[in-house]
Amino acid sequence: MKKLYIDAIKNNLFVKIMLVFAVIIVCATATLAYFTVDYMSQSVADNELEKQKMSMERVNQQLAGKVGVVQQQVQDIYRDPSFSYSLSYLLKHSFSEYMNFKMDSYYNNLGSGIDDLDFFKKMIENDADIANMLLFSSEKQFLYMFGQSNLTKLYQTQASKSYVPDAMALESSIVSTPNPWVRRTVGQWDDKLFSVRVHINEVGTLSNVGQLLVFFQADALKKALTSEGRDRRGYILILSGEGQVIFDSSDRYYGKLYPYVDKIKSVDSLAFLEEESYISMLPSSSLGYTVFGIMPKREVEAIYEPMKNAVIAASFAFILITISIPSFVVFNFSRRTNRIIRSMRRVETGDLTIRIVDEKEDEIGQLSQGFNKMLDELSRHIDRVYVAELKQKHTEFAALQARINPHFLYNTLEVIRMRALSHGAADVSEMIYSLAILFKSFVQQQTVVTMEEELENCRLYLELFRIRYKDRFAYVIGCDPELKERMMIKMSLQPIVENYIVHGLRSEEEDNLIKVTATLENEMVTIVAEDNGAGISKERLEQIKRSLGRYAVQEPVDSLGLRSVKERLELIYGKDGRFDIESVQGKGTKVIFGFPALRKGEMENVPRISGR
Template structure:
């Protein structure tokens, strides 16, 4: 409040600048926020698209390698001679295999198992090692870049036989540590694909084909995305071992979050806000997983955020600066007009506004100058002689009767009655004084509440007068109390009942006032159990209400009815029904004027 009084109170142009600045700032902030949300969402979606493409390319690469190993055995089985030679090769010592081919005079390279698998090893540069394992001989036939080796793996002296049949066949996994040591493979990242080899005649398993691929070659499949990849991408085997890791920290180990990964969907967000893209190959039994931490993903749109903040700040600064300069120039010109009017107020009728522009302010200044010229001419012509005359003050006392004097007098009488022990008289005088005050008090708007209060005070007078012989009830929804109503539009009806309808010898006199709202009308029903009205008199009253020129007494009812008709038209007015000896019902229909 102190800041407002010091800087803004009575300073219209500062208020305009402040209001415009607030609107500008809020508008730019909202627009910037919406733009940031849109651009950040687009940046995040683009990054997720890159991660998704990288995951798909890695999956495609590994799947191709998996299929290539599968095709090695499919092609072998399709060639009957090659399939037979392969079975003989794995079920007999290598020397016997060579003699067997010589005896058959089989010198073709297309049916030589050793040469065929040598060719397949050399055809794929991504293969680090290709191995054929003989289950019956417990021997490994190893192809690598150096030579072709035959390694004995007797179960009594080696764990290789168990390792070759450990886990599921035809799955992608990490190379077994015992096999790697046996074949003296270096500790470089690799993944293996193992395929069972069966005798094509007996269908009995006779060995395994296992191929080691260089995991570093997987990078070739995502070379186009290498600089744009966020977080890390890992390839997990079926048992959770890491086959490939873009960070290189988990290779060969069991992935520490494999249980959590198994419970998430293909595209999901962790509780920490990290984004996950998962692609599982059920045939190869491996999973390609992309994990982007929340802070790294936010880094994709950090530059956009900074740019938007900078541009928004510049826009806010220029908008406020330009508008402030414009408004302050307008304020300066307006202030010069205010200074001019003060000079004129102090008697300087020769003052003029120096304004050369022809805009709205310039036109006002020009009009002021022209008005002063005309005023000076008028003063010189008519009033210059008169202003020199002595001014006299004419004072007159206007005697007016204050309507509150009677209220104050009644209050003195009431206090006297109370002091003398006449409490009921004091209460009646109080009700009368309040009733009188309500009638004489001038209000800009008279409401239903005011009229009902006047009725209540009037009825209260007679309740005190007749004590246990008379009771009343007022029923009205509180929401209707503020409705605008004609003054003295219900009290005369109450007065008619008191004067003409009450049975003073009875002890069960009752009157009820009920107000309801029906559509655009206010419906008032005043019902009593008094003497009723004789039929001929009731007819006269109704004729008088229908014909305003006919005189038949009942001034109060006619006054209400005629005022409503004149002000609001035919639908509104008073209706009366009476049953002699049983009571009278008077209904009044008002327009619902609301609370304005």
């Protein structure tokens, strides 16, 4: 497990980047989704509660309308003096006395033409929502009931025989549930009723002579909710001050005290009733009841549940897309960088043939191309160093062979020189002397010499050919005095002048000349070897210059000396070493090379010389 973590996560930058990116995306999306769902749920709840409050307003208006109708009818009674007097007479006398009064009024033509009892009957006929209408006489203590289908009945309710007078005296709210003693007296046991009570006063004295009770069907209030249809959620309650159910849109709590009356009267908008529910309240203190709206939280959640699921699904889709696309791009980069890493590891094992195939021009593509170019350059550099080392081995081998008994060879040349002198061949003796001195210098184990020594060796070499060609060849060697003790590569002039002797000297002409000059400028030595020999054709000169730029073991023999000088300059002085050749066919050749003007102590600090 730990190895998997190290390989897959700890040592993988791209995986860590994607993990951090994924965590950020998931957290940000989850947070946004949470607040979105919370806002949507709150909006839905507010909208549903607002709709329920509008329903509560309509129910309240419906109930207030019923109360208003009853109160308006009583006011109409007060506006008709004879009718008002007749009703007061009914409530203050026995029913038989009232009937005699009505007969006398009719014969004496004192009546208004309105029958008291017919008035109330018409009220019931005009409003099908009225179940019963009761007139209660406070003085005579009787109940006169009007019902649907012209049903009328008189009930004696003296205090000695019934609790109705006491109940009528105690109740004071305009709207309530029917009193159980009144229900029992008139035989009305329908629970879905509410009562509207209006006191009847005598016009002259304003004393209370009775009460009008109207029992309405509670379902009449549902007419205010019919416009909502099946979209109605929760239920609406109308409770009396004691908690009795006046109206219940769910039809579950009629005929009993509402069991959660204490909870819904609290100020909290959310309470646990049958289940956790939102509570809205609309009090009506003047009429003695309160309208409540009960909205179960479960029903609200059911509304926004599809929206919540849609938000969650959209969030998952967003997370998937947002992570997948960058992951594809990042892992593509990872695959390409891993290819570079694998190639680097193969290079570490010594495989320089590996190349990265990546044709894209982005940063990784440029890195891959740079890697390939680096390997190409490294291969060329290794080839150059290898060839140079191989040449050095060849040179060391040749020098080893040349060092075989050098004193024997030197002594042999000295014997030959003395033999030539004894036979009068002074020029031969002089040539052998120069050759012996040159040979003695060549076999010494020095890599660099002073410029004075190198120029002297060059002079001895040229002197050999001056003796040979007599007056047909001359040379000139010049050097700034301050350069004599400066150091230079051993045998760097000999190959150049030899190249002139072999290829440029015109043996049939008598004006052959070569000039070798060494000058100092800005601590840089410049050596020019210029001759008036046969020169080099343009094509051949280009060929020689190209060959000087190639590193191969097999080389054209006529450019071996020049290549040796150029390569040794580059190996020892690096970019500070320079070499060039100019020539015009028939006019001569000029070889120019330069290097830093170093003294002996400074030359030892050069790594290529000191061997460090």
